[in-house]
Amino acid sequence: MDGIPKEVSTGRECDPTKWISKANRAKGTKEDVKTLNAYLDTLEHKVADTHLQMTKRGEEITAESIKMKYLGRDIPRKTLLTVFLEHNEQMKALLGKGFKPNTLKGYNTSLSHIERYLNESLNLKDIEVRKMDHAFVAGYEFFLRSALGCSEVSAAKYIKHLRKIVKLCLAHKWVTEDPFAFYKNSAKAKEKEFLTEDELERIERKLFTIPRLAHVRDIFVFCCYTGLSYADVKKLSDDDIGRGFGGKLWIFTNREKTETASNIPILPKALEILSRYSDYAPPVSKGKLLPVLSNQKMNSYLKEIADLCGITKKLTFHMARHTFATTVTLSNDVPIETVAKMLGHTDIKTTQHYAKLLDTRIGRDMDKLEEALGNKTSKYDTRMPKAAFGKMPDISLQPCLKGNKAG
Numbered sequence: 001m002d003g004i005p006k007e008v009s010t011g012r013e014c015d016p017t018k019w020i021s022k023a024n025r026a027k028g029t030k031e032d033v034k035t036l037n038a039y040l041d042t043l044e045h046k047v048a049d050t051h052l053q054m055t056k057r058g059e060e061i062t063a064e065s066i067k068m069k070y071l072g073r074d075i076p077r078k079t080l081l082t083v084f085l086e087h088n089e090q091m092k093a094l095l096g097k098g099f100k101p102n103t104l105k106g107y108n109t110s111l112s113h114i115e116r117y118l119n120e121s122l123n124l125k126d127i128e129v130r131k132m133d134h135a136f137v138a139g140y141e142f143f144l145r146s147a148l149g150c151s152e153v154s155a156a157k158y159i160k161h162l163r164k165i166v167k168l169c170l171a172h173k174w175v176t177e178d179p180f181a182f183y184k185n186s187a188k189a190k191e192k193e194f195l196t197e198d199e200l201e202r203i204e205r206k207l208f209t210i211p212r213l214a215h216v217r218d219i220f221v222f223c224c225y226t227g228l229s230y231a232d233v234k235k236l237s238d239d240d241i242g243r244g245f246g247g248k249l250w251i252f253t254n255r256e257k258t259e260t261a262s263n264i265p266i267l268p269k270a271l272e273i274l275s276r277y278s279d280y281a282p283p284v285s286k287g288k289l290l291p292v293l294s295n296q297k298m299n300s301y302l303k304e305i306a307d308l309c310g311i312t313k314k315l316t317f318h319m320a321r322h323t324f325a326t327t328v329t330l331s332n333d334v335p336i337e338t339v340a341k342m343l344g345h346t347d348i349k350t351t352q353h354y355a356k357l358l359d360t361r362i363g364r365d366m367d368k369l370e371e372a373l374g375n376k377t378s379k380y381d382t383r384m385p386k387a388a389f390g391k392m393p394d395i396s397l398q399p400c401l402k403g404n405k406a407g
Contacts, residue, residue: 006063006064006066006067008067010039010040010043012036012039012040014026014036018033024040025037025040047066050066050069051066054066054069077128077130078128078129078130078169078172078174079126079127079128079129080114080118080126080127080128080129080132080165081111081114081115081118081126081127082126083129083165083168083169083174084107084110084111084114084165085111087107087164087165087168088104088107088108088111091103091104091107092104106157106161107161109158110158110161110162113143113144113148113158114140114162116143116147116148117139117140117143117144120143120147121139121143121147122139129166129169129174129175130174130175130176132166132175132179133177133179134179134180134181134182134183136179137159137162137179137180137183138183140159140162141155141159144158144159152186156185159185163180166178166179166180192322192353193313193314193319193322194319194322194323194325194326194327195224195311195313195319195323195327196327197327197331199309199311199313200221200224200323200327200328202309202310202311203217203220203221203305203309203311204221204269206305206308206309208305208308212293212301213301213304213305213308215291215293216293216298216301216302216305217305218273218276218277218290219233219273219290219291219292219298220298220302220305220317220320221269221273221320222270222273222274222290223317223320223321223324224320224323224324224327224328225267225269225270225324225328226251226264226266226267226270226324227262227264227320227321227324227325227328227329227339227342227343228251228253228262228264228320228321229255229318229321230292230295230298230317230318232253232255232262233290233292234288234292235253235288236251236253236288236289236290237287237288237289238287238289240252240253240289241266241274241289244263244265245265248265248266249265249266249271250263250264250265250266251263251264251266254344255344260344260345260346261344262342262343262344263341263342264342267328273290274289274290277289277290277291295317298317299316299317302315302316302317303315321343324343325339325343325351329342336348336351336352339351
């Protein structure tokens with residue numbers, strides 16, 4: 001202690017004639033005096049507890065530091081929108097160095113959603129981060145689902161963004177209690193759609209007289225047999241093709257989304273498509289192997305392709321990646337670890353979301369089981385002896401029925 005006293009107002013008043021200076025308490029037995037003394041006892045205990053906690057943490061202890069800690073002025077008063085904006089500005093400065101434009105776009109959308117939540121639901125322009133609690137988080141999720149019409153999965157994504165900002169505040173000790181401590185997200189991942197073998201064959205065999213549809217079909221089918229995403233096939237160039245295991249042609253690339261290695265042997269159908277476009281002028285002039293259009297146009301033309309092929313599923317370009325993981329690989333007994341490696345996943349749990357077991361594979365597995373069980377000869381006579389349990393007595397339900405009527 002530095003010995004320099006500091007004063008803090010209690011915010012209470014007392015008749016000077018009733019004040020005992022030595023005891024620092026009021027004298028008397030009336031209810032107002034008892035209430036005042038009880039309040040002063042509480043403040044004294046709070047100051048003593050503050051001193052104890054500072055001692056445990058090895059902090060510098062002075063009258064000023066105890067006063068600031070007691071008043072809560074030792075913690076910087078950060079506001080949520082300010083912290084969120086600073087986070088997004090830092091992310092913007094690191095684009096191309098670990099962050100993608102789409103990631104920043106998502107966080108900017110989150111920022112605007114929280115701003116609307118503060119304005120429309122809480123009538124606030126901003127809020128101190130230390131004032132966020134469980135009710136704030138739960139209210140935000142409800143606002144996303146009700147006012148903004150977000151799906152469960154979309155709402156969970158925006159809540160995840162907020163959780164990241166909260167963790168940042170906790171790390172800087174701008175907040176001391178986690179508002180997510182008792183929050184539980186109940187959103188379930190949406191089932192990934194994919195093409196069946198029959199649907200994929202229909203698209204492959206369909207003769208398109210319109211060049212743009214033929215090009216989009218070819219690129220889509222190519223991704224069905226390679227597992228490449230839109231961003232990855234769009235940047236695919238000659239430099240990404242090389243000889244791999246067994247002297248066969250492989251794709252050696254890094255995923256645009258995660259920058260993880262994705263090495264894929266080129267199957268005959270995918271290789272045939274590449275060969276078909278080897279002399280195609282537009283992509284060659286740009287150094288790319290395939291004439292990939294914008295994602296919006298690709299998906300728009302895929303809708304036309306689905307209609308012409310009699311496919312009722314909502315056909316999107318990313319469905320090619322799902323199809324590769326299920327119909328092309330897993331259903332043909334390719335191990336999930338191998339599929340994960342080709343897809344460029346760092347966690348096999350991610351692959352499990354894409355790779356759903358098909359009924360065809362389940363059927364084949366059960367056929368193998370049935371065959372294995374059929375080859376085994378039972379050592380026991382499974383016929384039940386007629387006299388094993390003696391004569392079974394007849395059971396009449398009539399008394400029960402009568403009892404029910406009486407009841």
